[in-house]
Amino acid sequence: MIMRNCRDSGADERRVTVKPARFPSVPSFGLRKGMMQMSSCSGNCGSCASSGGCENQMENRMKHVKQAVLVLSGKGGVGKSTVAASLAVMLAKQGKKVGLLDVDFHGPSQPTLFGLQHERLEEGPNGLVPAEVAGIRLMSVGLVLDNPDHAVIWRGPAKTGALKQLLEETDWGELDCLVMDFPPGTGDESLAGCQLLPIPKRAIVVTTPQEVALADCRKCVDFCRRLEVPVIGIVENMSGFVCPDCSARHELFGTGGGARLAEKEGVPLLASIPLDPAFLKSCDFGELPAGLEKSSAVRGELDKVVRAVAAE
Numbered sequence: 001m002i003m004r005n006c007r008d009s010g011a012d013e014r015r016v017t018v019k020p021a022r023f024p025s026v027p028s029f030g031l032r033k034g035m036m037q038m039s040s041c042s043g044n045c046g047s048c049a050s051s052g053g054c055e056n057q058m059e060n061r062m063k064h065v066k067q068a069v070l071v072l073s074g075k076g077g078v079g080k081s082t083v084a085a086s087l088a089v090m091l092a093k094q095g096k097k098v099g100l101l102d103v104d105f106h107g108p109s110q111p112t113l114f115g116l117q118h119e120r121l122e123e124g125p126n127g128l129v130p131a132e133v134a135g136i137r138l139m140s141v142g143l144v145l146d147n148p149d150h151a152v153i154w155r156g157p158a159k160t161g162a163l164k165q166l167l168e169e170t171d172w173g174e175l176d177c178l179v180m181d182f183p184p185g186t187g188d189e190s191l192a193g194c195q196l197l198p199i200p201k202r203a204i205v206v207t208t209p210q211e212v213a214l215a216d217c218r219k220c221v222d223f224c225r226r227l228e229v230p231v232i233g234i235v236e237n238m239s240g241f242v243c244p245d246c247s248a249r250h251e252l253f254g255t256g257g258g259a260r261l262a263e264k265e266g267v268p269l270l271a272s273i274p275l276d277p278a279f280l281k282s283c284d285f286g287e288l289p290a291g292l293e294k295s296s297a298v299r300g301e302l303d304k305v306v307r308a309v310a311a312e
Protein backbone atom coordinates (compact mmCIF):
# COMPACT_ATOMS: atom_id res chain seq x y z
CA MET A 1 0.00 0.00 0.00
CA ILE A 2 1.40 3.40 -0.93
CA MET A 3 0.98 5.94 1.85
CA ARG A 4 0.42 9.43 0.55
CA ASN A 5 2.30 12.21 2.16
CA CYS A 6 -0.43 14.30 3.69
CA ARG A 7 1.34 17.45 2.47
CA ASP A 8 0.54 16.29 -1.05
CA SER A 9 -3.16 16.11 -0.47
CA GLY A 10 -3.73 19.79 -1.19
CA ALA A 11 -6.08 19.84 1.79
CA ASP A 12 -4.19 21.92 4.27
CA GLU A 13 -6.03 23.56 7.13
CA ARG A 14 -3.88 26.68 6.68
CA ARG A 15 -6.10 27.35 3.69
CA VAL A 16 -9.05 28.00 5.97
CA THR A 17 -11.01 30.78 4.32
CA VAL A 18 -12.90 32.26 7.22
CA LYS A 19 -12.52 35.99 7.68
CA PRO A 20 -9.89 36.61 10.34
CA ALA A 21 -11.80 39.58 11.69
CA ARG A 22 -14.86 37.50 12.32
CA PHE A 23 -13.30 34.24 13.29
CA PRO A 24 -10.01 35.42 14.72
CA SER A 25 -8.11 32.40 15.91
CA VAL A 26 -9.02 29.72 13.41
CA PRO A 27 -5.44 29.08 12.32
CA SER A 28 -4.22 28.57 15.90
CA PHE A 29 -6.45 25.67 16.89
CA GLY A 30 -5.72 24.38 20.34
CA LEU A 31 -2.45 26.26 20.66
CA ARG A 32 -3.63 28.81 23.13
CA LYS A 33 -5.42 26.45 25.48
CA GLY A 34 -3.54 26.26 28.73
CA MET A 35 -1.21 29.09 27.79
CA MET A 36 -3.30 31.94 29.08
CA GLN A 37 -5.13 30.70 32.13
CA MET A 38 -6.88 33.67 33.67
CA SER A 39 -6.32 34.22 37.34
CA SER A 40 -8.99 36.89 37.82
CA CYS A 41 -11.77 35.92 35.47
CA SER A 42 -14.80 38.23 35.63
CA GLY A 43 -16.88 35.91 33.48
CA ASN A 44 -17.33 38.69 30.93
CA CYS A 45 -15.55 37.32 27.89
CA GLY A 46 -16.52 40.28 25.74
CA SER A 47 -14.44 42.80 27.63
CA CYS A 48 -11.54 40.43 28.27
CA ALA A 49 -8.27 40.93 26.41
CA SER A 50 -7.72 37.17 26.40
CA SER A 51 -10.95 36.39 24.61
CA GLY A 52 -10.31 33.36 22.42
CA GLY A 53 -7.47 31.96 24.48
CA CYS A 54 -8.81 31.48 27.97
CA GLU A 55 -9.20 28.22 29.85
CA ASN A 56 -12.49 29.39 31.28
CA GLN A 57 -14.11 30.61 28.11
CA MET A 58 -16.03 27.44 27.31
CA GLU A 59 -17.32 27.17 30.85
CA ASN A 60 -18.23 30.85 30.97
CA ARG A 61 -20.26 30.60 27.79
CA MET A 62 -21.83 27.29 28.54
CA LYS A 63 -22.83 28.00 32.11
CA HIS A 64 -25.74 29.98 30.63
CA VAL A 65 -26.85 27.01 28.50
CA LYS A 66 -28.98 24.47 30.33
CA GLN A 67 -28.59 21.52 27.98
CA ALA A 68 -27.55 20.44 24.51
CA VAL A 69 -29.45 18.16 22.18
CA LEU A 70 -27.18 16.51 19.61
CA VAL A 71 -28.92 15.57 16.36
CA LEU A 72 -26.96 12.71 14.82
CA SER A 73 -27.23 10.19 12.04
CA GLY A 74 -25.05 7.50 10.60
CA LYS A 75 -26.09 8.39 7.07
CA GLY A 76 -26.19 11.60 5.04
CA GLY A 77 -29.34 12.97 3.48
CA VAL A 78 -31.77 11.42 5.95
CA GLY A 79 -33.07 14.80 7.10
CA LYS A 80 -30.93 15.49 10.14
CA SER A 81 -30.56 19.22 9.46
CA THR A 82 -34.27 19.50 8.74
CA VAL A 83 -35.17 17.72 11.98
CA ALA A 84 -32.66 19.80 13.99
CA ALA A 85 -33.96 23.09 12.57
CA SER A 86 -37.60 22.08 13.04
CA LEU A 87 -36.97 20.95 16.59
CA ALA A 88 -35.29 24.26 17.41
CA VAL A 89 -38.11 26.32 15.87
CA MET A 90 -40.83 24.31 17.60
CA LEU A 91 -39.11 24.46 21.00
CA ALA A 92 -38.82 28.24 20.57
CA LYS A 93 -42.53 28.42 19.76
CA GLN A 94 -43.15 26.88 23.16
CA GLY A 95 -41.35 29.78 24.77
CA LYS A 96 -37.96 28.14 25.23
CA LYS A 97 -34.75 30.05 24.59
CA VAL A 98 -33.12 28.03 21.85
CA GLY A 99 -29.81 28.10 20.03
CA LEU A 100 -29.08 26.12 16.89
CA LEU A 101 -25.47 25.33 16.05
CA ASP A 102 -24.69 23.94 12.62
CA VAL A 103 -21.68 21.69 13.06
CA ASP A 104 -21.75 20.39 9.50
CA PHE A 105 -18.66 22.32 8.40
CA HIS A 106 -18.39 20.76 4.94
CA GLY A 107 -22.05 21.15 4.06
CA PRO A 108 -23.73 23.67 6.35
CA SER A 109 -27.44 23.57 5.46
CA GLN A 110 -28.92 25.63 8.25
CA PRO A 111 -28.45 29.06 6.62
CA THR A 112 -30.22 27.74 3.50
CA LEU A 113 -33.16 26.33 5.47
CA PHE A 114 -33.77 29.81 6.90
CA GLY A 115 -32.96 31.77 3.72
CA LEU A 116 -29.81 33.25 5.30
CA GLN A 117 -27.18 31.83 2.98
CA HIS A 118 -26.15 35.30 1.80
CA GLU A 119 -25.98 36.79 5.30
CA ARG A 120 -22.68 37.36 7.11
CA LEU A 121 -22.53 37.54 10.88
CA GLU A 122 -20.87 40.39 12.73
CA GLU A 123 -18.84 40.44 15.89
CA GLY A 124 -20.47 42.24 18.80
CA PRO A 125 -18.96 43.41 22.10
CA ASN A 126 -19.45 39.97 23.61
CA GLY A 127 -18.44 37.75 20.70
CA LEU A 128 -19.96 36.57 17.44
CA VAL A 129 -23.60 37.58 17.25
CA PRO A 130 -25.77 34.66 16.11
CA ALA A 131 -28.53 35.23 13.55
CA GLU A 132 -31.94 35.72 15.14
CA VAL A 133 -34.51 33.87 13.07
CA ALA A 134 -37.88 32.29 13.87
CA GLY A 135 -37.26 32.90 17.56
CA ILE A 136 -33.97 31.01 17.65
CA ARG A 137 -30.29 32.00 17.69
CA LEU A 138 -28.52 30.40 14.77
CA MET A 139 -24.79 29.97 14.28
CA SER A 140 -23.23 28.19 11.35
CA VAL A 141 -19.80 28.21 9.80
CA GLY A 142 -21.72 29.01 6.61
CA LEU A 143 -22.47 32.42 8.13
CA VAL A 144 -18.87 33.34 8.93
CA LEU A 145 -16.96 32.09 5.90
CA ASP A 146 -15.58 34.67 3.48
CA ASN A 147 -17.26 32.92 0.62
CA PRO A 148 -19.96 30.37 1.43
CA ASP A 149 -19.41 28.73 -1.97
CA HIS A 150 -15.82 27.82 -1.19
CA ALA A 151 -15.13 24.28 -0.03
CA VAL A 152 -14.12 23.90 3.59
CA ILE A 153 -10.91 21.87 3.49
CA TRP A 154 -10.09 21.10 7.08
CA ARG A 155 -8.59 18.09 8.77
CA GLY A 156 -9.83 16.79 12.10
CA PRO A 157 -7.90 19.16 14.41
CA ALA A 158 -9.12 22.15 12.41
CA LYS A 159 -12.71 20.98 12.76
CA THR A 160 -12.34 20.41 16.48
CA GLY A 161 -10.80 23.88 16.81
CA ALA A 162 -13.58 25.49 14.79
CA LEU A 163 -16.27 23.77 16.85
CA LYS A 164 -14.60 24.91 20.05
CA GLN A 165 -14.45 28.45 18.74
CA LEU A 166 -18.05 28.51 17.66
CA LEU A 167 -19.11 27.32 21.10
CA GLU A 168 -16.83 29.71 22.95
CA GLU A 169 -17.00 32.80 20.80
CA THR A 170 -20.69 32.90 19.97
CA ASP A 171 -22.70 35.24 22.14
CA TRP A 172 -25.38 32.65 22.92
CA GLY A 173 -26.73 34.46 25.95
CA GLU A 174 -29.00 32.33 28.13
CA LEU A 175 -30.36 29.22 26.48
CA ASP A 176 -32.75 26.53 27.66
CA CYS A 177 -31.49 24.31 24.88
CA LEU A 178 -28.71 24.29 22.32
CA VAL A 179 -29.66 22.08 19.38
CA MET A 180 -26.59 20.87 17.47
CA ASP A 181 -26.78 19.63 13.89
CA PHE A 182 -23.85 17.29 13.22
CA PRO A 183 -22.57 15.89 9.93
CA PRO A 184 -23.35 12.23 9.26
CA GLY A 185 -21.29 9.59 10.97
CA THR A 186 -19.26 9.35 14.11
CA GLY A 187 -16.19 11.34 13.10
CA ASP A 188 -14.29 14.30 14.45
CA GLU A 189 -17.18 16.72 14.84
CA SER A 190 -19.45 14.35 16.76
CA LEU A 191 -16.61 13.20 18.98
CA ALA A 192 -15.47 16.76 19.66
CA GLY A 193 -19.04 17.84 20.40
CA CYS A 194 -19.48 15.09 22.97
CA GLN A 195 -16.12 15.71 24.58
CA LEU A 196 -16.02 19.51 24.58
CA LEU A 197 -19.44 20.38 25.93
CA PRO A 198 -19.33 20.87 29.69
CA ILE A 199 -23.14 20.76 30.03
CA PRO A 200 -25.77 17.98 30.14
CA LYS A 201 -26.26 16.55 26.66
CA ARG A 202 -28.57 14.04 25.06
CA ALA A 203 -28.87 12.77 21.51
CA ILE A 204 -31.50 12.15 18.87
CA VAL A 205 -30.63 9.73 16.08
CA VAL A 206 -32.32 10.38 12.75
CA THR A 207 -32.73 7.60 10.21
CA THR A 208 -34.78 6.69 7.18
CA PRO A 209 -36.56 3.32 7.11
CA GLN A 210 -34.26 1.42 4.75
CA GLU A 211 -31.63 -1.03 5.92
CA VAL A 212 -28.65 0.87 4.51
CA ALA A 213 -29.46 3.85 6.75
CA LEU A 214 -30.38 1.72 9.74
CA ALA A 215 -27.06 -0.10 9.76
CA ASP A 216 -25.19 3.19 10.07
CA CYS A 217 -27.58 4.60 12.65
CA ARG A 218 -27.04 1.53 14.81
CA LYS A 219 -23.39 2.58 14.99
CA CYS A 220 -24.52 6.06 15.98
CA VAL A 221 -26.43 4.68 18.96
CA ASP A 222 -23.36 2.64 19.88
CA PHE A 223 -21.24 5.79 19.62
CA CYS A 224 -23.55 7.61 22.07
CA ARG A 225 -23.45 4.70 24.47
CA ARG A 226 -19.67 4.60 24.46
CA LEU A 227 -19.46 8.34 25.05
CA GLU A 228 -22.13 8.11 27.74
CA VAL A 229 -24.51 10.47 25.96
CA PRO A 230 -28.10 9.35 26.66
CA VAL A 231 -30.14 8.73 23.50
CA ILE A 232 -33.57 10.38 23.78
CA GLY A 233 -34.74 8.23 20.89
CA ILE A 234 -34.86 7.48 17.18
CA VAL A 235 -36.62 9.67 14.64
CA GLU A 236 -37.62 7.91 11.46
CA ASN A 237 -37.79 10.48 8.68
CA MET A 238 -39.15 10.14 5.13
CA SER A 239 -41.40 7.49 6.54
CA GLY A 240 -43.96 6.98 3.78
CA PHE A 241 -45.30 9.46 1.29
CA VAL A 242 -48.97 10.34 0.88
CA CYS A 243 -49.69 11.22 -2.74
CA PRO A 244 -51.25 14.68 -2.86
CA ASP A 245 -53.32 13.63 -5.91
CA CYS A 246 -54.75 10.24 -4.97
CA SER A 247 -54.06 10.21 -1.19
CA ALA A 248 -52.54 6.74 -1.50
CA ARG A 249 -49.67 6.06 0.87
CA HIS A 250 -46.41 4.85 -0.67
CA GLU A 251 -43.65 3.38 1.46
CA LEU A 252 -40.79 4.66 -0.69
CA PHE A 253 -38.02 3.53 1.65
CA GLY A 254 -39.75 0.50 3.20
CA THR A 255 -41.57 0.35 6.51
CA GLY A 256 -40.86 -0.23 10.15
CA GLY A 257 -37.11 0.30 10.01
CA GLY A 258 -37.05 2.95 12.72
CA ALA A 259 -39.20 0.81 15.01
CA ARG A 260 -36.92 -2.20 14.49
CA LEU A 261 -33.84 -0.13 15.24
CA ALA A 262 -35.44 1.37 18.35
CA GLU A 263 -36.49 -2.03 19.64
CA LYS A 264 -33.12 -3.62 18.98
CA GLU A 265 -31.26 -0.79 20.71
CA GLY A 266 -33.75 -0.47 23.57
CA VAL A 267 -34.50 3.21 22.94
CA PRO A 268 -37.84 4.85 22.09
CA LEU A 269 -39.02 5.51 18.56
CA LEU A 270 -39.96 9.16 18.94
CA ALA A 271 -41.65 9.86 15.62
CA SER A 272 -42.17 8.72 12.04
CA ILE A 273 -42.13 11.82 9.88
CA PRO A 274 -43.66 11.47 6.42
CA LEU A 275 -42.02 12.66 3.23
CA ASP A 276 -43.85 15.82 2.26
CA PRO A 277 -42.87 17.42 -1.07
CA ALA A 278 -44.48 20.74 -0.09
CA PHE A 279 -42.38 20.84 3.06
CA LEU A 280 -39.27 20.07 0.99
CA LYS A 281 -40.09 22.99 -1.28
CA SER A 282 -40.43 25.36 1.67
CA CYS A 283 -37.07 24.18 3.00
CA ASP A 284 -35.47 24.71 -0.41
CA PHE A 285 -36.89 28.24 -0.52
CA GLY A 286 -35.43 29.03 2.89
CA GLU A 287 -38.85 29.00 4.50
CA LEU A 288 -38.65 26.08 6.91
CA PRO A 289 -40.74 27.78 9.64
CA ALA A 290 -43.55 28.49 7.16
CA GLY A 291 -43.27 24.95 5.78
CA LEU A 292 -43.74 23.58 9.27
CA GLU A 293 -46.85 25.69 9.73
CA LYS A 294 -48.33 24.35 6.51
CA SER A 295 -47.47 20.67 6.89
CA SER A 296 -49.56 19.37 9.77
CA ALA A 297 -48.42 15.78 9.12
CA VAL A 298 -44.74 16.73 9.54
CA ARG A 299 -45.47 19.07 12.44
CA GLY A 300 -47.59 16.49 14.25
CA GLU A 301 -44.75 13.98 14.30
CA LEU A 302 -42.15 16.58 15.22
CA ASP A 303 -44.34 17.61 18.10
CA LYS A 304 -43.68 14.19 19.64
CA VAL A 305 -39.95 14.86 19.39
CA VAL A 306 -40.39 18.26 21.06
CA ARG A 307 -42.31 16.64 23.92
CA ALA A 308 -39.61 14.01 24.39
CA VAL A 309 -36.89 16.70 24.48
CA ALA A 310 -38.89 18.91 26.85
CA ALA A 311 -39.41 15.98 29.24
CA GLU A 312 -36.27 16.15 31.37
Ligand SMILES: Nc1ncnc2c1ncn2[C@@H]1O[C@H](COP(=O)(O)OP(=O)(O)OP(=O)(O)O)[C@@H](O)[C@H]1O
Residues within 6 Å of the ligand: 073, 075, 076, 077, 078, 079, 080, 081, 082, 083, 104, 107, 109, 182, 183, 184, 237, 238, 273, 274, 275, 276, 277, 279, 280, 281, 283, 284, 298
Ligand atom coordinates in the same frame (compact mmCIF):
# COMPACT_ATOMS: atom_id res chain seq x y z
N1 LIG B 1 -39.87 14.84 5.95
C1 LIG B 1 -39.40 15.40 4.85
N2 LIG B 1 -40.22 15.65 3.80
C2 LIG B 1 -39.74 16.19 2.66
N3 LIG B 1 -38.47 16.54 2.46
C3 LIG B 1 -37.61 16.32 3.48
C4 LIG B 1 -38.02 15.75 4.71
N4 LIG B 1 -36.94 15.67 5.52
C5 LIG B 1 -35.91 16.18 4.83
N5 LIG B 1 -36.30 16.56 3.60
C6 LIG B 1 -35.46 17.09 2.51
O1 LIG B 1 -34.45 16.14 2.25
C7 LIG B 1 -33.22 16.78 1.91
C8 LIG B 1 -32.12 16.31 2.85
O2 LIG B 1 -32.42 16.76 4.15
P1 LIG B 1 -31.30 17.29 5.14
O3 LIG B 1 -30.39 18.24 4.46
O4 LIG B 1 -32.00 17.74 6.38
O5 LIG B 1 -30.52 15.92 5.41
P2 LIG B 1 -29.20 15.67 6.26
O6 LIG B 1 -29.35 14.35 6.90
O7 LIG B 1 -28.94 16.81 7.18
O8 LIG B 1 -28.12 15.63 5.13
P3 LIG B 1 -26.52 15.77 5.27
O9 LIG B 1 -26.14 15.34 6.63
O10 LIG B 1 -26.01 14.85 4.22
O11 LIG B 1 -26.23 17.21 5.02
C9 LIG B 1 -33.51 18.26 1.99
O12 LIG B 1 -33.81 18.71 0.69
C10 LIG B 1 -34.74 18.37 2.88
O13 LIG B 1 -35.53 19.49 2.58
